[in-house]
Amino acid sequence: MNGFKLVTALFLFIVAIPLQQPEGVLITVEKGHKKITYYAENVTENDIDLFFKVNSTGFRRSADRPMIETIPAKTKKALITLIPLKGKDTTHTYIAVVTKKENNIELRKTDTIIKDVMRIDPRKKKN
16 A cells, blocks of 8 residues: 555656746756755746745755845756755755746835934933
């Protein structure tokens, strides 16, 4: 029975891998001697923005902070490098979402904010 579960899990894993790829970007994971590096390759003719977050345990640096990267057209860019801790079990999964340029949120400085700071000298007493 365990063999059947293993074959089923392997089949689902192989089927699910293409479903994780966001449109226009190919995410690859390269395992080095003592590191794991995530790469994003833009396969389109336009620049795209990529929201990317890695959920990981057992690594030296926490990769749980999300990032937004602009990937130029037809280029490959390193996103994050994970370095495993000695003697620890490691797991890592990622979330990648492609945002289109017309949907980007632009921050504009439209109003001037004036902040009044009132300083109180503790040596002077109010009468």
